[in-house]
Amino acid sequence: MISTRAVIGLAVAFCPLALACGDSPERERLDFERMRLQQRYDLYGKSGVFANHQSMQAPPTGTVTRESALDTGAAGTGMSGGQPVASVPVSLTPAQLVLGERKFTIYCAVCHGAGGFGGSIVAENMGPPRPPSLRSDSLAARPDGYIFDVATHGKGRMPAYAVELTPMERWAVIGYIRMLQQSRTLTPAQRADSLRAAAIHSSDSLFSETPRAAGAFP
């Protein structure tokens, strides 16, 4: 008698386990309220409320963030009096230039190359017009506010980087680009980039601006 009851008891006790271990897609739901799946919206989650079934919604058009509403000066827009500002309107510390180098390497070097010569693996895979050299004389003569505008709104085929980079980070990147333009010594990565740029841009008849030859720098 006892053994029969024990067997039934054991069977009942292990029943939920058997269910929980089953490899059904509903496994997360069948875990007996361990709160693994809570009734809340997660990032990238599903929503039954919105038409596009996403819990993450784009803000309505025309939305202004608190920061950008406060930041209407030259530091936030790169413009003063309708003209791009001539030089970086914030003071850049050496630490911020290091930040600028880091952000440049992540977001700009992908296309413009580690040294800014316009030679990268991605650029090679693109048809012309390719990402131009950021060390050209014509860009060196442009105001800093122009580069800020390109980084903020994009230009031609270049996408905007306003989401990835805060205004301060964009100014730091510009500070670093100016440093690149002035520097004459190249790291090995930059040298490889300049050689690659010379190779891909010279084979590119549609490219109007001649990048500096690799030999221009020691």
Next chain:
Amino acid sequence: MAALFPRWANTVVRATLVAATCTLVGVPVALMAWVRTPNATRRYQPVAQPIAFDHRIHVTGQRIDCRYCHFSVERSASAGIPPSSTCVACHSDTWMRSSELALVRASIATGQAIRWSRVNALPDFVYFNHAIHVAKGVGCETCHGRVDRMAAVYQAAPLTMSWCVDCHRDPAPHLRPLSEITTMGWTPPTAQRAFGEELVRENNVRSLTNCTTCHR
């Protein structure tokens, strides 16, 4: 009076006791072992995605930094999955047109996000934050494995509580310099223990083992 039980009943009782002990100990042990197997934690199982996005092409082939696409990793809890507009930076209509990317173009046209399948997922009662780990020198590779060698991303770490807590008790053996966070296949220049201790001091890395660190 005749014996109520035959002699062999003693053997049966002993055998039953042994069997009961084995079951009582064995079943929990077996279950505890099972939840730690890759099968139960769903490690190493490539997840099918709507687009055959290949990290090998983009990370190894094109030298794109992880943070170019997962750009919120340094400043928010979530690393973020790139929006379709990030893909069209390179895969615009004129550059690198590929039928593989029809879904990306459709998504740009309709504003409907691509439905990527989740690979790494913690239960909802756990709080996790990418920014702090990245800022204190835990590399992507430590938790996600060699993503640069994955055709389809799979979960590389067990993501169990013991895995998190083991590192939180003693982070030093898992730390790397802040400049090498996204490097794949990084090796320490000197013995990792001493190097890690140095980084613990330099970045002021704490050992966080309170339950409320992760369950809040």
